[in-house]
Each structure stands twice: as C-alpha cells, then as structure tokens.
Amino acid sequence: MTQLSITTTQNVTINFTAASLGVRILALLADLLILFAYLTFIYWLLYSVLDLDELMLDWDYWSVAAVNAVILLPAMFYTLTMESIFEGQTFGKRLLKLKVVKIEGYQADFGDYLIRWLLRTIDLFFLFGLIGLITALVTKNTQRLGDLAAGTAVITLKNNISIDHTILREIDARYVPTYPTVIQLTDNDIRIIRETYDVAVKDRDYNIFAKLRAKIEEVTGIRNQSGNDETFIGIILMDYNYYTQKM
DSSP states (O other), X not given: XXXXXXXXXXXXXXXXXXXXXXXXXXXXXXXXXXXXXXXXXXXXXXXXXXXXXXXXXXOOHHHHHHHHHHHHHXXXXXXXXXXXXXXXXXXXXHHTTEEEEETTSSOOOHHHHHHHHHTHIIIIIXXXXXXXXXXXXXXXXXXXXXXXXXXXXEEEOOOOOOGGGSSOOOOXXXXXXXXXXXXXXXXHHHHHHHHXXXXXXXXXXXXXXXXXXXXXXXXXXXXXXXXXXXXXXXHHHHHHHHHHHHO
C-alpha cells in the first residue's frame, strides 16, 4: 500500500496509508447497500402500506415525477451530506475505517466534498465506472478523478500500532479532569496535538509549546490555568482521553 505523508500546520509529519482500491470498492458497495435498503423501504412504505399508487392515478406526469424526485433526493445527496457531516466519511467509509483528507495535510472542506460528488457520476457510473477504476489504478495514491480535481485522497485509519503511538493515554481511576470543554476537539485534533507535543518534549522546544498552547486556547476557548504551557497541554491530552473513554 502507498504511504501518504502529511505535514501538519505545526510542521509535524504524519504518515498515513492510502486506502487500497479493493477496500474502497467494499466501502462503496456498503454505501450502495444502504441506499438500496432506503429506497426499498420508502417505496414499500408509500406504495404497499400507504397505497400511494391509488392516490396518484389521477395525477399528471409532472406531479408523479416530483414525488419520485423527492424520494430520490436523499439518495442523490447521500455521499455529499455524509462526508460533510462526518468530516470525510460515509457510513461505508466509517465501517471500513476510511477517510477523505487533503493531500496538503488539511482537513477537507465542503468545497472538496462537492467537487468529489460532482465528478462521482463520471468516476463511478459513466462507462460502468471504468474511468474511476483506471484513474485509481494508475495514480500513486489510488485517487479517482474526483480526488485529483479536489486535491484529496482516501486513507485508511487502520494502524497496527501500540498505545504509545496513539492519542490514548493511561488514566488513573482517581484522575480528576480540569477542562470539560476539551471534548469539542476531534480525534484528529488530539492526534496532531499529541504528535506536536511529543516533538516539543523531545527537543525541549518551548516555542512550540507556546504556539500549541495558543492554538488550543484559540480553538477551544480554554485558558491555561497551570501557568506552564507543557503542563497545560499534558492536561488537555489527559482530559480528552478521560472524557472520551467515559462516553
């Protein structure tokens, strides 16, 4: 599998593995199965249970078409909506532990998801998906046409690594958290903080500590109560793990 190196805004390089074509296809099939189940249920409910077909006997063509369009809208916008809500993941991608990210290392935004969605028709459905298949096979990071246009890649979140290399920290049962609002951060935020913190600890770089503390305060609104940047960041990491492990 291709390794994808992403440099964060704190100049920390994190290596990810680009998702293989086979796993991406499995995620797509899972999403298609969800959409099939949705459409089957809706049409069964409307036509078998509510007898909508009887009601529509006297309707004109455009009225019938409008009803079907409304039914199909959630399926049409499924991928765009899910990736926007779940930050680069659909239910299929979450199941297979995949995620859409920017090649430059930033979190993909709505515009990126929109570009991928607009080109989805060409990639997956034009010529039976041949264009998307060929593009993914010949590109370094298994990118389909939509990924190339949006500057994104799909990575796998599965990593066989120990707890020392993850966002997890051992927490004593008697630990008392300090900053409850730390839960507004995401796992990705905490991973970046942990990576940057470890580099600063290793190099004893107090400038990095200060910048990281300032960024955390800006994003979360939390204020350093310890008076020491290194201690503050350590508490942030511990508090996040405390609250997420309790959920």
